[in-house]
Amino acid sequence: MGRTIVTTSHKPDNESVEIARQAAEILQAELVERDRLPFTRLREKYNAENVLVAARGQITIHTPSGECFFHPSMSVPRVKAIRQGRTDHMVEAMALKTGDYMLDCTLGLGADSVVAAFVVGESGKVVGVEAAAELAYLVKCGLAGYREGPKFLREVMPRIEVVHDNCEQYLLAQPENSFDIVYFDPMFRYSRRKSSSMEPLRGLVKPDPLNSRLIKEAFRVAKRRVVMKENSFSKEFAELGFTRVIGGRYSPVAFGVIDKQEAAR
Numbered sequence: 230m231g232r233t234i235v236t237t238s239h240k241p242d243n244e245s246v247e248i249a250r251q252a253a254e255i256l257q258a259e260l261v262e263r264d265r266l267p268f269t270r271l272r273e274k275y276n277a278e279n280v281l282v283a284a285r286g287q288i289t290i291h292t293p294s295g296e297c298f299f300h301p302s303m304s305v306p307r308v309k310a311i312r313q314g315r316t317d318h319m320v321e322a323m324a325l326k327t328g329d330y331m332l333d334c335t336l337g338l339g340a341d342s343v344v345a346a347f348v349v350g351e352s353g354k355v356v357g358v359e360a361a362a363e364l365a366y367l368v369k370c371g372l373a374g375y376r377e378g379p380k381f382l383r384e385v386m387p388r389i390e391v392v393h394d395n396c397e398q399y400l401l402a403q404p405e406n407s408f409d410i411v412y413f414d415p416m417f418r419y420s421r422r423k424s425s426s427m428e429p430l431r432g433l434v435k436p437d438p439l440n441s442r443l444i445k446e447a448f449r450v451a452k453r454r455v456v457m458k459e460n461s462f463s464k465e466f467a468e469l470g471f472t473r474v475i476g477g478r479y480s481p482v483a484f485g486v487i488d489k490q491e492a493a494r
């Protein structure tokens with residue numbers, strides 16, 4: 230995870246200047262003058278890898294592999310499909326329902342959390358944990374301030390609680406059975422999926438695969454299920470104890486399930 234600096238567009242409005250100031254303070258990153266410089270020059274001048282830019286009231290992160298801003302991406306068609314009564318493999322794997330508490334240990338850009346927050350509704354809760362501070366901040370601001378798209382999504386997004394932390398630390402601090410579902414969508418398989426919206430963030434995010442210590446903690450915190458998204462034919466499912474795999478026949482990804490009731494039998 231390289232160094233990040235914060236700046237504005239070439240001719241920023243007052244709102245963007247204030248957003249940049251707040252971002253720099255929260256991320257404890259250096260706030261620098263844009264000085265009409267292109268990103269390559271800014272990186273060289275400040276010995277930084279990532280540039281967080283506030284412009285027109287929005288935040289964008291520029292990394293050496295591309296540019297990233299908050300957008301609900303696939304959560305829009307997925308929620309529309311759920312509203313039409315169609316199956317979503319993640320929701321099915323979680324057996325997620327109204328009122329559930331779901332802990333997303335790998336928030337990323339938050340698309341899976343948005344889908345989950347729609348399903349659990351106002352009586353439920355979704356907490357998304359993200360290890361990369363810049364990304365957690367981008368998504369927190371994005372979820373709180375999203376003004377486009379359908380109302381049913383705009384209502385759901387601000388209900389997601391974003392936490393900047395390593396999920397292992399976060400899980401260790403949670404009581405037993407405190408979330409119905411604990412969910413993981415780790416990063417490493419994306420090296421084979423260049424089209425992913427996470428790709429520009431590759432240098433910024435935490436790339437580590439999951440390990441059995443994490444799964445053990447997740448099992449303690451989950452009341453019903455631990456679920457992991459992975460490549461359909463990944464060996465990780467078996468290696469980490471995911472006995473059931475849902476989806477994947479026609480899709481490159483699948484969802485592994487550890488069900489606590491089944492495990493207790």
Ligand SMILES: C[S@@+](CC[C@H](N)C(=O)[O-])C[C@H]1O[C@@H](n2cnc3c(N)ncnc32)[C@H](O)[C@@H]1O
Pocket residue numbers: 334335336337338339340341342358359360361364394395396397414415416419427433434435436437
């Ligand atoms: C593939 S992305 C998740 C995408 C997400 N499901 C979505 O819908 O946008 C994986 C994310 O998990 C984060 N991550 C990986 N290991 C983590 C950990 N131990 N704790 C918290 N976040 C982690 C990475 O920084 C990355 O942003």
